[in-house]
Amino acid sequence: MRFLLDPQQRAFADSLDAMLTAADTPSVVRDWSRGDHGGGRALWSRIAKVGVFALAVPEAYEGMGPHPVELAVGFVELGRHAVPGPLVETVAAAALLAGLADPLPAGRLLPSLASGEASATLALDGAYALDGDAATTRLALAAGGLRLAPGHGPVRASLDPARRLTPLAPGGELLSTAPPVAHALVWARLATAAQALGVGLALLDRTVAYVRQRTQFGVPVGSFQAVKHRLADAKIALEFARPLLFGAALTMAPADVAAAKVTACEAAYATARTALQLHGAIGYTAEYDLSLWLAKARALRTAWGTPAECRAEVLSGGARRR
């Protein structure tokens, strides 16, 4: 029993953090929001080079995985830096393709997802796919099975401008009539939980820094108890989401992953509300970078499982939890 990240896992997080800090992600995010994907694609390939997507792809398909714990470590960093793009969807697509009975689609599509040459998005039952205009592999899951969509429709705005919602075109090559949807959903929820935790941690860090330097009544606003206690609550929520995330990555049990998903997303969203309130009016502006994380916290809350769906999943098994 040693429930802590080991030195290699921490080093992986640190190297990703250093790379993303140097990459000026806020300007990449703003370009992405306008449909200018150049900077985002370049960042994508650097993230792939560090191995993030390969962690979701089995070795048989030129990946390094599956390694859910390391994937969660990586996605926390992606969330902390508000990296745009169909990150979770690429992971979910990899899990879906790797689990097909027919190995041919996986052999054709997975190596390029692992290497970062390709990215994937995934639409469930006619819902919008994330960043279908940027993803190179567009998967549509419906009652008839899993198809490779031939294209996408017009982009619809999201509450998070960096998330571009696109309907997928009907038809296309049928890859499977019985894809392992539940398995893919577990990976999608795990990655979303990790990304949300990272978003929440970034919001907390930025807000702590802000209330230390912003003065009113002649003192830093961070010296007021009302401010401190909101931030303490955000810290508590995030710190108790973290072990659920890594515990879920160890078991990959649907109930554990659902618990991590709802907890991390609610913690991130509560932190976003606190961050906005404590920044005051400057936090309510689009031009201030805080907005990039505020918007994402809201969007991730309902992506890949609403709070209610996740809670229902937690109680669906009835098995003892230890």
Place this chain on the structure above:
Amino acid sequence: MDLTLSPADEAFRAEARTWLAAHVPRTPLPSLETEEGFAAHRVWEAELAADRWSVVSWPRVYGGRDAGIVRWLVFEEEYYAAGAPGRVGQNGINLLAPTLFDHGTERQRARILPSMASGEVVWAQAWSEPEAGSDLASLTSRAVRTDGGWLLSGQKTWSSRAAFADRAFGLFRSEPGTSRPHQGLTYLMFDLRAPGVTVRPIGRLDGRPAFAEVFLDEVFVPDEDVIGEPGGGWRVAMSTAGNERGLTLRSPGRFLAAADRLEALWRSRADPSDTALRDRVADAVIGARAYQLFTYANASRFLDGAAVGPEASLNKVFWSEYDIALHETALDLLGPDGESADTDWSEGYVFSLAGPIYAGTNEIQRDIIAERLLGLPKGRR
């Protein structure tokens, strides 16, 4: 990173489970906040101690099993899963004993710990005073030097378990007029039945005497009952506070068992269309798991050599608020039956309401989190 127990730890779990299955009373004991219940819980402590299950983490010489922190967590999981009684000795075991291990003398440990482990001597805490609660360092109860020891005078209050306990421990001002209030305090132990001590039980919210006021009038305490250096009591006491807020006051096993019982109650009698209630039950299940995993992560840090730090304040706020939410959910689930005051759920509910207040209020804990974990500037309270 892993959550797998070693075969030896699993064997320990099996041994504990087997013992508990054979010994846990079939019918619940009366509330330990009553005279009758207190006596029954003392008998249970002796039964635990007879087979070395009352203080598994202590050295064998004092009645323990030398269990490491992981085994302690495992024992607690099994203990509460088995539906075993609440621990009447917990103030001594969780608060005083760690202080004796860190700051006591070998003679003190040998004299005090075995009878604490067996429940023969039950300890109460004596921290707060009428004018010193969250601002504990402003306390005014005195310890005055006398031949061979100290004379204690003053008033302590909100002393948990003091209504029926045997002895107590707390801080007293031994050097009046120091420049800072934290200086000149001494950590002392005293007999609740000594001449000069008057214990007045206080009814908690439901009227049961869960705590008491303690009046001291020149109560003699020998030198051997001072822990640490005279005048250096604040530092000694703060190490106890770290234990209290950290791991030892509330083990995850307690909440895992309560969440399991709540989930079972929900399955047996809840309206499945009531999704608002379902969500609250799910949150109780999730919260117990979060607290368990958070604790395993902390335990792993301790095994790496880390000490209890301000992180313990995260724990204290979490479990105290969690405990109330869990019991509120159970009472709501029970509907009109939730109003009965004679069930485990109602007893647990009343008990839980005190959690955010004692052991350092949650407001104090949030100040600690903000200032020591987040680095926010100190300000006026």
